Amino acid sequence: MPDQRLPAATFEDLALPLFDQLYNFARWLTEDTSEAEDLVQETYAKALRGFSSFRAGTNFRAWMYRILRNSFLSSRTGLRTAVVFNEEDQDNTPPAENSTPESLLIEQANRQMVQQALEELPVHFREILLLCEVEEMSYQEIAQTLAIPSGTVMSRLFRARKALRSVLQQKLQGGRHGL
Amino acid sequence: MACEAWRGKLDAYLDGELEPAQATALSTHLRSCGACAADTLERVRMKRSLAAAGRRYEPSPKLRAQVALSVANPRRKIGWQWMIVAVPAALVLIASVAVNLNVRRENARRQRVYSELADLHVAALASSTPVDVLSTDRHTVKPWFQGKIPFTFNLPDLQGSEFTLLGGRVAYFAQMPGAHLIYQLRKHEISVFIFQDRGAEAASLPLGVAHALSFSVESWKQDGLRYFVVGDAGAGDIETLSKLLRSSG
Numbered sequence: 001m002p003d004q005r006l007p008a009a010t011f012e013d014l015a016l017p018l019f020d021q022l023y024n025f026a027r028w029l030t031e032d033t034s035e036a037e038d039l040v041q042e043t044y045a046k047a048l049r050g051f052s053s054f055r056a057g058t059n060f061r062a063w064m065y066r067i068l069r070n071s072f073l074s075s076r077t078g079l080r081t082a083v084v085f086n087e088e089d090q091d092n093t094p095p096a097e098n099s100t101p102e103s104l105l106i107e108q109a110n111r112q113m114v115q116q117a118l119e120e121l122p123v124h125f126r127e128i129l130l131l132c133e134v135e136e137m138s139y140q141e142i143a144q145t146l147a148i149p150s151g152t153v154m155s156r157l158f159r160a161r162k163a164l165r166s167v168l169q170q171k172l173q174g175g176r177h178g179l
Numbered sequence: 180m181a182c183e184a185w186r187g188k189l190d191a192y193l194d195g196e197l198e199p200a201q202a203t204a205l206s207t208h209l210r211s212c213g214a215c216a217a218d219t220l221e222r223v224r225m226k227r228s229l230a231a232a233g234r235r236y237e238p239s240p241k242l243r244a245q246v247a248l249s250v251a252n253p254r255r256k257i258g259w260q261w262m263i264v265a266v267p268a269a270l271v272l273i274a275s276v277a278v279n280l281n282v283r284r285e286n287a288r289r290q291r292v293y294s295e296l297a298d299l300h301v302a303a304l305a306s307s308t309p310v311d312v313l314s315t316d317r318h319t320v321k322p323w324f325q326g327k328i329p330f331t332f333n334l335p336d337l338q339g340s341e342f343t344l345l346g347g348r349v350a351y352f353a354q355m356p357g358a359h360l361i362y363q364l365r366k367h368e369i370s371v372f373i374f375q376d377r378g379a380e381a382a383s384l385p386l387g388v389a390h391a392l393s394f395s396v397e398s399w400k401q402d403g404l405r406y407f408v409v410g411d412a413g414a415g416d417i418e419t420l421s422k423l424l425r426s427s428g
Contacts, residue, residue: 012250012251015250016250016280017280017283019243019280023236023237023238023242024233024235024236024237027235037238040238040242040246041246041249044246044249044250045249048250110354111228111231111232111353111354114228114231114232115232115235118229129229129233132194133229133230133233134230136230138195138196139194139196154191157190157194161190161225164225164229165225
């Protein structure tokens, strides 16, 4: 019987091209350089060990991100954020006031401001926005990465975008009053 | 379907997750509905600024080398004699992987910049008001930008050439305001973008001539400014317009 599993040599070919993206994602999750470095190393070590159980045909990228995210959630920082995480079904983001037209909102919001707003979002909003907009994952891949149903991906993305707009709006208004 | 119902599908549409039939119907609706089209453009902008803001952190070369080494070494037992060959080989491998990754990243960035400029070009032409200052006179168009963008520039005299200036508008690229001029050549519209050449964003922009998504692009630096000429006209025409702009700048 030929071995159905992928030979170990191809792990490197599959996994190394993801290195920069995985680090960026880890750094956003942990908000700390050395924690992010540990997390990336841990992810590669776990993935290499578990690679024999990885099935060809399933999505490798989603699999790697899932390992990284699970490792993060079981880390000390991850456990702290998990408290917030359980409340995700309550929509407690303040409603976005439409006093600033969207066009102005985005033109005024510079890169740094968008980054600060992302930092302020709870992890479950931040991660889904990063997976969708930066990693350009499909809803299917996001669902696999976060281990949630595809339908939840859409509604969580919707709430995450709304929350981001609301934070940006507050920042712009705050900045204006502060002058 | 009412606009309200379409708006609910816009995010999925822009994320490329709408069924093909619905996506076609939605894009037909967008062509006829200014309000929904404007909403779409804003969402595209938000997506784009998030994509740019989210690419924030670069791993250290040390971590890269550690990870590359950890996966490049399969857990095979090898005698020490092999190390004489294996260690230099591993080093070469790590170096080549690092170079390869850099090249790939650079290519991806180029593609992003070009497609973003092509998007700006197409979005302007598709808009009901492609230009905010409508004039064929460079002496009208240039002063219009005063106070709207943080720099000034010169435009060429087009007498005796086939090009006509249609007008200009303010464009934002990588969160930098700049000038977007639209020229006409026969049936083609060509966009000229001028941005300040400063900051990491500008420094990373590709120079030279390229073809992306069937558009021709030419870019150069001049007097602290970055010029991009984008259009579906032939590469020769793009070059001619670029020369005219260069000689006046």
